[in-house]
Structure formats: structure tokens, C-alpha cells
Amino acid sequence: MGGILIQDSLSVSSLRKDQAVEPYSPLLQIRNLIVEFSKGRGRKNVIRALSGVSLDLYESEVFSVVGESGSGKTTLARCIARLETPTSGQIRYNGTDIAKFGGKKLRQYRKDVQIVFQDPFESFNPRQSVLSSMSVPLRFLDKSINSGSILEKASRLLTEVGLDPLEVLYKLPHQLSGGEKQRINIARALAPSPKILIADEPITMIDASQKLEILSLLAGLKESRKLTILLVTHDLAAAKIMADRVGVMYLGKFVEMGPCDSVLALPHHPYTELILDSTPDMLAPPKLADSDDDISLSHLEVGDATTGGSCCSFRSRCKYATRRCAEVEPVLEEKTQLHFAACHNYLSKQYGEN
Amino acid sequence: MEIPSSGYTLGLVGESGSGKTTLGMSIMNLIEPPGRITNGTVEYQGKNVLTMRESELNSYRWKEVSMVFQSAMNSLNPVKKASDHIVEVLRAHERIPKKEAKERATKLLVDVGIPADRTEAYPHEFSGGMRQRVVIAMALALSPKLLIADEPTSALDVVVQRAILKLLKKKVSGSGLSFLFITHELAILRGLVDNVAVLYAGRLVELGPAEKVLYDPLHPYTRMLVSSVLSMKSERSKLKEKSAFSEQRKEISDKLRSSDYVLKEVEKGRWVAF
Numbered sequence: 001m002g003g004i005l006i007q008d009s010l011s012v013s014s015l016r017k018d019q020a021v022e023p024y025s026p027l028l029q030i031r032n033l034i035v036e037f038s039k040g041r042g043r044k045n046v047i048r049a050l051s052g053v054s055l056d057l058y059e060s061e062v063f064s065v066v067g068e069s070g071s072g073k074t075t076l077a078r079c080i081a082r083l084e085t086p087t088s089g090q091i092r093y094n095g096t097d098i099a100k101f102g103g104k105k106l107r108q109y110r111k112d113v114q115i116v117f118q119d120p121f122e123s124f125n126p127r128q129s130v131l132s133s134m135s136v137p138l139r140f141l142d143k144s145i146n147s148g149s150i151l152e153k154a155s156r157l158l159t160e161v162g163l164d165p166l167e168v169l170y171k172l173p174h175q176l177s178g179g180e181k182q183r184i185n186i187a188r189a190l191a192p193s194p195k196i197l198i199a200d201e202p203i204t205m206i207d208a209s210q211k212l213e214i215l216s217l218l219a220g221l222k223e224s225r226k227l228t229i230l231l232v233t234h235d236l237a238a239a240k241i242m243a244d245r246v247g248v249m250y251l252g253k254f255v256e257m258g259p260c261d262s263v264l265a266l267p268h269h270p271y272t273e274l275i276l277d278s279t280p281d282m283l284a285p286p287k288l289a290d291s292d293d294d295i296s297l298s299h300l301e302v303g304d305a306t307t308g309g310s311c312c313s314f315r316s317r318c319k320y321a322t323r324r325c326a327e328v329e330p331v332l333e334e335k336t337q338l339h340f341a342a343c344h345n346y347l348s349k350q351y352g353e354n
Numbered sequence: 355m356e357i358p359s360s361g362y363t364l365g366l367v368g369e370s371g372s373g374k375t376t377l378g379m380s381i382m383n384l385i386e387p388p389g390r391i392t393n394g395t396v397e398y399q400g401k402n403v404l405t406m407r408e409s410e411l412n413s414y415r416w417k418e419v420s421m422v423f424q425s426a427m428n429s430l431n432p433v434k435k436a437s438d439h440i441v442e443v444l445r446a447h448e449r450i451p452k453k454e455a456k457e458r459a460t461k462l463l464v465d466v467g468i469p470a471d472r473t474e475a476y477p478h479e480f481s482g483g484m485r486q487r488v489v490i491a492m493a494l495a496l497s498p499k500l501l502i503a504d505e506p507t508s509a510l511d512v513v514v515q516r517a518i519l520k521l522l523k524k525k526v527s528g529s530g531l532s533f534l535f536i537t538h539e540l541a542i543l544r545g546l547v548d549n550v551a552v553l554y555a556g557r558l559v560e561l562g563p564a565e566k567v568l569y570d571p572l573h574p575y576t577r578m579l580v581s582s583v584l585s586m587k588s589e590r591s592k593l594k595e596k597s598a599f600s601e602q603r604k605e606i607s608d609k610l611r612s613s614d615y616v617l618k619e620v621e622k623g624r625w626v627a628f
Binding site for chain 1: 369370482511512513514515516538539540541542544568578579580582583584585586587588589590592593
């Protein structure tokens with residue numbers, strides 16, 4: 001139930017055509033991931049944070065997961081980092097199920113997959129200097145490391161994220177700005193030389209003037225370290241300039257997925273259209289003045305995560321909904337090349353309504 | 355800075371720590387120790403708010419000037435129904451019977467888009483956007499002349515954010531209500547307010563009509579702020595602009611921190627710090 005049909009074409013490399021395309025297997029394969037949280041006794045008191053998510057992540061691509069709060073973005077990120085155990089489904093890393101990892105292999109996996117959390121203000125010990133919080137992962141990685149090499153390695157990592165080690169090494173967290181803290185978080189995550197970096201809303205808590213700098217730091221790291229980045233964000237503009245592919249989540253499922261340029265320019269799902277329309281944009285004509293806006297309240301309120309069954313979960317908010325949406329759950333289908341969407345009715349504006 | 359009496363809408367932007375909230379709080383005379391207003395005045399219709407007695411403040415706050423605080427939606431009383439929050443506000447300021455207060459409360463809630471059958475619900479039964487609507491209804495309950503909204507949408511999703519902004523815009527336009535909107539997001543000011551003030555390190559650096567400040571900024575700090583805004587029209591190449599950017603910022607912040615400067619009116623209604 002709730003499975004998403006993944007067609008073969010998705011497992012073909014999603015690199016752009018002008019790049020050398022050779023068929024190679026994904027770094028991370030996620031199949032039919034379901035995560036349930038119980039909120040009380042009984043079978044009905046279950047919230048499905050993820051209900052059947054499938055995704056392939058390729059080496060050195062940036063995949064951006066977008067969606068509103070409660071759509072399951074963070075749960076997905078936590079499952080990949082093995083901070084959450086899925087109720088069912090599988091995550092394969094280089095072909096092996098990560099649930100089967102233990103001991104040495106698990107330690108290696110934890111090195112390979114690093115996560116940067118949303119709130120840079122709460123991820124530091126307020127009494128630890130930057131140097132000592134940097135030394136924690138370094139000591140963990142190499143038990144026999146001496147303080148000279150810690151200093152050297154920490155400095156190198158800080159330089160890599162665009163900070164001046166001499167300036168920040170002996171500072172305490174409260175002496176740093178949000179952007180600086182987030183850079184140090186990234187530096188700490190880079191210590192074990194990860195292959196996959198999960199960035200969970202890395203720019204949400206940061207001032208506008210520094211957002212762009214954090215994003216370009218991540219883009220630079222992707223190039224220099226050949227990192228695969230899973231960028232979880234609700235900022236579509238950030239996804240647009242960063243990501244190769246983007247996946248739109250709604251109530252625990254991907255409702256649309258495909259090349260960034262295609263999904264954000266010509267969405268095939270009404271939910272994607274709705275969030276695109278709602279994103280404040282300085283360069284687009286103002287939308288607040290629109291008097292003929294036909295989006296009613298019911299379209300704006302989030303649906304219920306507990307209701308499931310064989311229907312489209314976006315149905316109650318959708319202005320294109322028909323009877324079929326209440327009877328048959330739409331699955332992800334390839335609408336245009338490599339661009340998947342789960343909707344019976346909606347056709348992108350490009351093709352005109354209907 | 356002056357906020358004229360009727361229908362003036364001002365967006366106040368700045369980074370965290372620039373003093374946006376402090377300014378809002380000062381207008382309400384809500385600065386708590388260890389903070390202290392050491393200098394200057396806040397005048398409301400000719401009266402200094404900062405020297406008002408407690409009783410005067412009681413009729414000034416909420417009735418004349420009301421404020422939607424940052425994350426206020428999380429400060430609703432969990433054991434009180436939505437309508438009872440409004441009844442409390444009404445009865446604290448006006449001598450009216452409970453029944454009448456209840457009727458007015460229901461009307462106010464329906465006015466901000468809460469379905470009539472949900473006005474008796476408890477805060478936890480509402481989504482974030484709905485709770486924010488309750489808070490807005492509370493702030494509007496006594497028909498204030500000035501509404502201050504401090505980051506009312508920063509914890510909300512874009513779709514809900516748009517709905518709340520539309521609601522605020524609807525309430526403000528045509529009602530003669532003056533409006534001070536505090537935010538760090540430049541992009542949402544467009545179409546919402548007529549004027550924009552930019553705050554940096556506790557000082558105003560630019561103030562003027564929204565269209566001009568946002569699209570033809572004069573102060574280098576505003577210019578940098580505007581150019582760093584991401585838009586759906588931004589291209590990937592924007593990521594490469596940043597190196598020039600950081601230097602620029604350093605320069606600006608050094609300059610702004612060190613020198614004393616004053617706001618000068620460069621054209622009518624447009625002020626820039628030099």
C-alpha cells in the first residue's frame with residue numbers, strides 16, 4: 001500500500017545530456033520507506049511520517065527535498081543518517097542494506113554520511129571553544145591524535161569552509177554569528193571526509209545576507225570533494241540555484257520528482273504549483289494585490305497525516321480534484337523525460353488547462 | 355522616525371541583532387531590565403509613551419497600539435478556547451457583559467478566517483496558521499490605530515504565510531489602521547507595505563517608499579541586502595558572486611560601526627544615512 005512506482009528510467013543516471021553519460025549504479029537506493037510514529041494506543045493512533053518513499057541518489061549530485069513542515073523531509077534525512085529506524089522499506093548504500101550494518105561497517109557508514117542540522121544556535125556546547133568542539137570528531141576518528149595535529153586539521157577544515165582559523169579557533173559559540181556557526185557545523189561534518197552530506201534546512205535560521213554564502217560554500221564543496229548533497233529545504237529559490245534534481249514531498253510521499261529546471265519551471269503536480277505560487281519573490285510581480293485569487297482556506301490548510309487509504313492525499317486541497325482522485329491513489333509516473341509526478345489530472349500550464 | 359496616524363504602512367527590515375524587535379518593544383514600552391531605554395523618546399499623539407504611568411499604559415497598549423509578537427502563536431493559553439482569549443482582551447479593557455464579549459469575539463474570529471464552528475476550539479486543535487489568525491484577532495480586538503507585527507510568518511510554511519499576509523493586508527488597507535511590519539525577509543514586503551526602513555546595528559540606514567528602497571536602494575548596506583535576496587529568477591551563477599560579496603560586507607560593516615553618520619533626506623520622503 002502506498003507504494004510508489006519507480007520506473008526503470010529513474011535508475012538511469014540523471015546527469016545532463018552534455019555531460020558524459022555512463023550507466024552507473026546509484027550511491028544510495030531508497031525503496032518503499034515507511035516510517036510510523038504512534039501517538040497513543042491502538043492501531044488508529046499512528047502517524048505516517050513517510051508512507052512509501054523511493055529515491056535514488058547518485059554520486060556528486062545535489063538532490064533537494066522540498067515540502068511544507070510535517071511532510072516528512074526531516075524524517076527522510078534522519079532515516080538516511082540511520083538516526084531513525086524505518087517501520088518498513090530499505091535503504092541500500094553501495095548495494096548493501098544499511099539496516100544490516102553493524103560494528104565496523106556501521107562506523108564507516110556513519111563517517112560516509114554526515115548531517116548538518118537546521119539550528120546552528122543549538123548545536124554547540126556553549127562552554128566549548130570552537131577548537132574543542134572541532135576536536136571531538138577529530139579525536140573520535142583518530143584515537144591517537146596529538147593536540148598539534150588537532151590544531152592543524154581543525155585549521156585546515158575551518159579554512160576550507162571560509163573562516164580564518166586564527167580568528168575563530170578560540171572563540172566561544174556566543175561570539176559567533178549564525179552564519180559562522182553554520183560554517184563550523186559544516187567543517188565538523190567534513191572531518192570524517194563524508195561521501196554524502198545531508199543538509200537539513202541549513203539556511204533557514206540564517207540572515208538573508210549570509211544565506212547565499214552558505215549555499216555557495218556547499219556548492220563549492222560539492223565540486224572540490226565530489227560530495228553528494230541531500231539538501232532539505234523549504235526555500236524553493238535555494239533549491240533552484242543549488243540542486244540538480246528536486247523532489248517535492250507532501251504528507252510523507254514524493255508527489256513530484258525530476259530535474260530541477262524542469263520541476264520548478266513546469267510543475268506537473270498542483271501542490272508544486274501551489275508552493276511555487278506562494279513563494280515570495282522580489283523579481284516577480286506582487287501577488288498579494290491579486291483580488292481574483294481563488295485559493296480558498298481549505299486549499300491552504302494542511303491535510304491530516306493519519307488518514308490514508310486509496311485516495312490522493314492532496315485531494316481536499318486540490319482545485320483540479322475529480323472523483324477518480326477519491327478512489328484511486330495516483331502513483332509517480334514519468335510525465336516528461338525523467339520528470340515524475342503523482343497526479344491524475346493536472347497538466348502543466350505549458351499545455352494549457354485540460 | 356515618524357508613523358503618521360492613518361493608513362501608513364512601514365516594513366522594518368534588518369538582520370538578527372539589528373534591533374528590529376527592540377524598536378517594536380520600545381514603542382510598546384515593554385523593554386525589560388537589564389535592557390533600558392537610555393535616551394530618546396517615543397511619542398504617541400503628542401504624549402511620551404516612555405514616561406506614561408502604568409494606568410495610562412494600560413489604555414495605550416492594545417487599545418491604541420497593539421502588537422503581534424514573534425512566535426506569539428505559541429503563547430496562546432493551552433487551556434483556553436480561542437474565543438476566550440479574545441473575551442479576555444475585551445473585558446480587560448471595556449466594561450461589557452460576558453455574553454456581548456463572546457459575540458464580538460466570535461465575530462472577530464470569523465473575520466480573520468476562522469470557521470464559525472471552530473471558534474470554541476483549543477489552541478492545540480489549530481494548525482500554526484490558524485493560531486496566528488487567533489493572535490491577529492486578539493491584536494485587532496480593540497480596533498487599535500497602530501498594529502505592530504513582529505515576524506508574524508517566520509515560523510510558517512510559504513502557503514500559509516501567503517494566507518496570513520493576505521489577511522493582514524486586507525485588515526490594514528482601507529481601515530485607516532497604521533501598520534509596522536518587522537521582518538528579515540525583504541521579499542515578502544513587496545506589495546504588503548508602502549514604505550520600508552532598513553535597520554543595521556541598531557541604526558536606521560535607509561527609509562523611503564517600498565518600491566524605491568527595494569528596487570533602487572541608495573545605501574550600500576541596503577544594496578547588499580537586496581542583491582543577496584534569492585529569487586526564483588536567480589541563476590546558478592549567483593552562487594559565484596559571493597566572494598566579492600563578503601569583502602563588500604566587511605567594508606560596509608567596518609564603515610558603519612566606526613563612523614558617526616546622520617540620516618539625510620535626499621528626496622521627499624526618502625532618507626539615507628551618510
